[in-house]
Amino acid sequence: MALVAQFLVADRVAVAFAKREMASQIRSGALADLPCDTPPPTVSDVSIGGFPFLTQVLTGSFSDVGMTMTGLPTTGPRIERISAHVRGVHVPIFRLATGGDGTIRIDDMRAAVHMTYADLNAFLRTQPGRVHITPVDGGRRLEITATANLPLLGDQQVGGVTTFAVHDNKVTLVPSEISLSGLFNLTLPLGNLGSYVPQIPIPVGDLPFKLTVTNASTDATGLSLAATATNIEVSTADQKPCRPTGS
Template identity: 25%
Template sequence: MIGLVAAIVLLVAVDYAAAATAEYQVSSRLRQQLALPDDPAVKINGFPFLTQALGGDYQRVEVSADRLTVGQMNNVGVRAQLYHVRLPLGEVLSGTLRSIHIDDLQGTVQVTDEDLRRQLRGVTKLKVQPVDPGALDAALANSKDAMPGSSVTGITPDQAVRLVATTDVLGQKTEVSVIAVLQLAGRQIQISPRDIRLGSGPAATRLPDTVQASLRRMFTLQIDPGELPFDVTPTTLRAVDTAIQVSGVAHNVTVAAGGGTGDS
């Protein structure tokens, strides 16, 4: 029994050591391909690892890097989900990995509320939140409390974002709640306010007409999030807690040792 336990412990230790070696190899190659200042965090999912390693087929690999600088933003996050990553075991163990083939992947760039706030002149605090169907229904039902001209008709939750901002309104620091539409304009993020209120929640009230135009201009933004991982074309845009994410997919991608890629 003691020998069996020792064998199991040794097998688990070898499994984790082999996974760490493969993660390091992948991280080093992806740092070049993604043009990152440091190696990204890489996690190979699935246990036991050795069964994947022997077949050279890793079912799902997660890649992440944070606090990247893109234009005026310096807290951009990069995420990638890689499916069926092909790594020859011999090259992994010898540290001579020449290329990585990926069957399918999703690449994502994440713009945080911290970076978004810097784009909004006069805003001192900002929270980015997704919008659920109930919030849209409530905004539509209580449209009399919204800024004149506001309308959330036709907006779906997956194309909406709520911005809760603190800014100057008629000489006072005030919390303003904005429901805006998210759209892709080529490779850029377009934010168009549709419902603006003073305060948030049940206490929200209509804003004076005199500040309507300036607030609409303030919260109308077009942001360049930079290139998506693996040069994928952005197709999906959504709000999550504290951030806006733009994503795209690619298939049959090969990452060479020099950092280049090819796909079909």
């Protein structure tokens, strides 16, 4: 009985150690392809499935890991969070914990990338057309206001409906219908006018771990992107912090 109790205590200690080290390595791995002075993201809510944990720590192979990343650097809209579920994480955990280098391998990652409407609109204000998104009916419908350069009329304020399209790891804001406000108050099928209404790309190509976006959906809080990655390898030798400029 005492042996069982000791094993359980050791197992709990292994869990705490593994979570700390896993968060550290995921945080570093997220910066692998970014400039060395990029501020690291915050990794939280690390969960490790499977039992016993002690065996996973000793082998450095974890079957089921969940985590949340916030504060990620991006060239596009601010990313509020990435909630990731990983199957098959292989980490030389004792070598890394003692300051050595190694290669982290991830078999499969599924992630939900979330952006708020406030952050999307802040980004859109910097793009052509001065587009603004307003969610309607719990985000099931997105209404927009924008400036469109229309034939014979010049720049006009338009309203309408928009969707998000995903193709080749690119997300694009695509208006699906427009209504002319002000002088005419007309609702027009987009048709040939589509080339005059901004179809704005949302930069997401720099997601960590080479995540590829596969789908976009909206709700009352913002835009969610489903993203996947497989057979990821990150060398910790490439994650060393750089020296301050001039040192």
